[in-house]
Amino acid sequence: MPKTMSKISACEVTDCAYNMNKECHTLAITVGNSECAFCDTYTKMNQKGGASDVIGGVGACRESDCKYNESLECNAGNINVGSHSGHADCTTYKKA
Numbered sequence: 001m002p003k004t005m006s007k008i009s010a011c012e013v014t015d016c017a018y019n020m021n022k023e024c025h026t027l028a029i030t031v032g033n034s035e036c037a038f039c040d041t042y043t044k045m046n047q048k049g050g051a052s053d054v055i056g057g058v059g060a061c062r063e064s065d066c067k068y069n070e071s072l073e074c075n076a077g078n079i080n081v082g083s084h085s086g087h088a089d090c091t092t093y094k095k096a
């Protein structure tokens with residue numbers, strides 16, 4: 001189990017409500033769905049959310065086949081998020 005939450009170093013998905021200046025400002029995202037290392041917290045709406053003094057972390061990750069995943073938690077330390085096929089994906093994901 002990780003002792004600290006992995007942080008989101010950068011997120012390229014600027015149309016997300018939690019994105020300010022390519023940084024994620026929600027406390028924690030959840031990563032992974034059945035298809036890919038999807039940012040399940042990605043939110044597209046006019047209102048901005050999160051807090052400017054918070055840098056987001058990975059609260060949980062369902063990508064059990066990622067080399068950084070242990071007990072469905074992220075141990076990468078830092079991750080990046082980018083656009084993939086019209087949605088947001090963890091680009092640090094690496095198949096074990």
Ligand code: SF4
Pocket residue numbers: 008011012013016017018019020023024025026029039040041042043056081088
């Ligand atoms: S990591 Fe996810 S929740 Fe955070 S800004 Fe990017 S898409 Fe939005």
